Amino acid sequence: MRSVPWWALLSSGCAPLLLVGSWTIAQLRQGPAYDPATETLSVLASYGAGSYWLMTGMLLVLGTCYVVTAHALREAAFAGRVALAGGGLCALALTLVPVPSSGGALEHGAVATVGLVLLAVWPPLAAVQGKGPVPWGLRLDVSLAASALMGVTAFWFLAELQSAGEPGIAERVVTFVQALWPFLVVVSCRRSAR
Numbered sequence: 001m002r003s004v005p006w007w008a009l010l011s012s013g014c015a016p017l018l019l020v021g022s023w024t025i026a027q028l029r030q031g032p033a034y035d036p037a038t039e040t041l042s043v044l045a046s047y048g049a050g051s052y053w054l055m056t057g058m059l060l061v062l063g064t065c066y067v068v069t070a071h072a073l074r075e076a077a078f079a080g081r082v083a084l085a086g087g088g089l090c091a092l093a094l095t096l097v098p099v100p101s102s103g104g105a106l107e108h109g110a111v112a113t114v115g116l117v118l119l120a121v122w123p124p125l126a127a128v129q130g131k132g133p134v135p136w137g138l139r140l141d142v143s144l145a146a147s148a149l150m151g152v153t154a155f156w157f158l159a160e161l162q163s164a165g166e167p168g169i170a171e172r173v174v175t176f177v178q179a180l181w182p183f184l185v186v187v188s189c190r191r192s193a194r
Contacts, residue, residue: 004189008072012183015065019179022058023172026051037166041175042108046099056095062179063091066119069182073126075189076138080126083118084182090115116157119178120150126185137188146181153177 026044027036029051034043045055066088070081090111097107123143128134136142153174160167 004075004186005072008069008186009183009190011065011068011072012186015062015069016176016179016183018058018061018065019175022054026054029054036168036172038164039168040161040171041168042099042112045094052098056098059091059095063088063093066091066182069186073182073185073189075128075135076126076185077128080122080124083122083125087115087119087122087178090118116154116174116178120147120154123147123150123181123185133192135185135188135192137185150174150178150181 023036023041023044026049027034030044030049041055043049044051045059046052049055067085070085070088073081073084093111094108094115097105097111099105099108123146124140126138127140127143128138129140153170157167157170157174159165160170
């Protein structure tokens with residue numbers, strides 16, 4: 001069993017910290033007019049927003065973290081690594097199609113949806129079946145549970161968007177879970193390699 005390189009801890013660990021740190025700072029920069037419960041993260045990254053450059057930079061680094069982590073997870077099945085890298089490429093692509101300062105953007109929604117789906121399906125696609133010990137983060141049962149959690153939170157987000165409820169909360173939950181999972185997989189791989 002090959003060990004996941006140490007720098008995978010850095011790339012995967014930075015993703016959730018960067019995500020939460022950036023949206024927190026961006027919210028503060030937007031001021032009291034921004035409601036994090038009812039408004040999405042895309043509002044913080046829209047043209048003309050006071051936090052446009054911060055959130056654009058976060059998406060660039062976040063997407064890069066996913067791609068680097070996918071490259072480092074040599075123990076994972078190839079299809080899962082491709083899906084994780086694809087989710088990272090979607091984060092990078094979101095910088096090219098930000099939400100306009102007013103109204104919606106079909107392109108933005110399409111790229112964000114593809115990214116959400118890829119990041120939700122990568123855990124079971126990365127699962128491995130082996131004769132030797134399999135890291136718990138790459139076991140099929142654990143991967144299916146992680147994917148189900150991501151799917152449920154993604155549907156919650158979509159339901160909140162449709163009902164004009166509190167999509168900001170749901171979006172933060174799904175993006176955090178999706179950013180945290182690669183780190184947990186890397187940790188499980190490094191522990192099982194010892």
